[in-house]
Amino acid sequence: MELTGAEIFVRCLQDEGVELLFGYPGGAVLHIYDALYQQDKVQHILVRHEQAATHAADGYARATGKPGCVLVTSGPGATNAVTGIATAYMDSIPMVVFTGQVPTSLIGNDAFQEVDNIGITRPCVKHNFLVKDVRDLAVTIKKAFYVATTGRPGPVVVDIPKDVTAARCEYSYPKKVRMRSYNPTVKGHAGQIKRAVELLLQARRPMLYTGGGVILDNASEQLIELTRLLNFPITNTLMGLGAYPATDRQFVGMLGMHGTYEANMAMHNCDVLVAVGARFDDRVTGNIEKFCPSAKIIHIDVDPASISKNVKVDVPIVGSVGNVLEQLLKLIKAGKARPDPEALAAWWEQIEEWRGLDCLKYDRGSELVKPQYVLETLYKVTNGDAFVTSDVGQHQMWAAQFYKFDKPRRWINSGGLGTMGFGFPAAMGVQLAYPDETVCCITGEGSIQMCIQELSTCLQYGLPVKIINLNNRYLGMVRQWQEFFYQKRYAMSYMESLPDFVKLAESYGHVGMQIDKPQDVEGALKEAMQLKDRLVFLDFITDQSENVYPMIPAGAGQNEMILI
């Protein structure tokens, strides 16, 4: 039987097993919305701004490992989605975004709500497709999911002109697609594996530096096994938190600009560095010239272009984290050789000395609500078992430092693009994926206002997200840089004319609370967590002058941290 393009679209999503589609309607996608209306397998979530649709789908993808799906209309619908697409791209998140387009006969005519979606999104997608013929629709959608979820994941845009959704053809959804131009390497090269194992076994001051790739590849188990087998210290990037249990002794905390002293010092002084699914971002390396001066570097990454991009490595291994770690484990376990235990003991002694500095200490006697205290308490109250999303700023760094993630996919934040406005819609996506879990969004009064309209979406779908607003009345991260590097000239970093967040939450039918005394923090958090089916907006009036420590200032090496 022949179906319309719109019906084919819906059938494809059903056959792909898509549960949730985040979107917003408009002229170019009306046929599709009509087809969606007549089925109930794919649930459509109506957001209040297309940016939120992309972040929600992204949050869903990060929490579940399944691709997030978005549908927006042509023109402004598509341009509003771009920030979210770029956010997912920078963090390698699998996502398929369907954008409506004007009818093929009008493309290029400056038609109503026409914009070159393919051109606009090209630099921030893994790939994009324009479907010009309804007969290509199903196979293109299959390819989009395939490309988005394999190799180094990433967002894929499928641009669908309106006439294609009205045209008819026979439907069949391909079980598999093959693309001769796209074949990611997933198994590590045996010769490189051997060289890597030799280096690992000779290491006297080893260091494991692992990132988002471990989480994307669901390879925590293999990582834990290798780390324990070798008794190596391990650090995670901001994107990698949770891949290795943060409460384990071998974990030395996050590394990088706001990482721990022990992690950065261990990096700087190590003799063998193993980078696993991490991309040597400048927030991690600090000054490249001063990076890991005495280390031989092994780098495992599925994307050859990540390897030797910023830092030249000695043993490149292209492949997926899980496979390569298994290959390494197999070879190590096949032999008797192990790294010199005495050298390791001395190395651990050194690391414990650095750890003893307690670089994350803060004033616990303060009369003011310290943001760090709120996060420590949140960790306690949620038994360290919540899904935590974050916006961007100081609050993000404190969340990364003070909430100890023992499991992957629990910490959800925008690292690569650093998109303010990400946290709240992402939390909606997570909550929809896991209706019975506790989902907290750590945010600041600046960030939350970038997607605050989603309070309405949460009401519509009954999403009991807990918003932890660390309200310092400043664009705190900006203020911190101005304090340190611009002689305290606080240009445009003071947030004036803030709304009454409690009333705002209430006006959307939610619960609001304001907390301005340290002694009320724990009680408020407990009360909020007990309101299982309500969204609670917790507005914490925090110490305005608090800064994120430690810090590697711009241009400095990892061994040159500013400590409190």
Place this chain on the structure above:
Amino acid sequence: MRHIISILMENEAGALSRVAGLFSARAYNIESLTVAPTEDPSLSRMTIVTTGTEEIIEQITKQLNKLVDVVRLMDMTDGPHIEREMMMVKVRAEAGQREEFKRLADIFRGRIIDVTESTYVIELTGDSAKLDAFLQAVDTGKIIEVVRSGVSGIARGEKALNI
């Protein structure tokens, strides 16, 4: 160093803009870029001449390979290869100079392919250095117009860029 990179790409709308976009977004140099269909209509072949340090060239080839439309890639400069570029030069060739242009074209194995009372169009094929040398040999005042095809390249011997 100068590198000649050839790629086979899916012959799809927008493929060229992906390559061009990659070079501008990552601030890579691009000296010339040519693209045309191959004997297989589903594939087009692109030749890019670029310059950069070894690290940059490595990134360029990796980033090109990463484009989902790129089927295969070869850096011609890695091995023995033949480089060719075609050029047409329109010169002012009036009475006294016509013989001289003819001689110059012969020396460079060029051909005169259009003649009017006052102009010649000379066609020349060779590597880019040879074309540059020709232009240097001609009195600049006499050049009306120059059009170059951009470089294409092919590996010598058994090595080939195909699928």
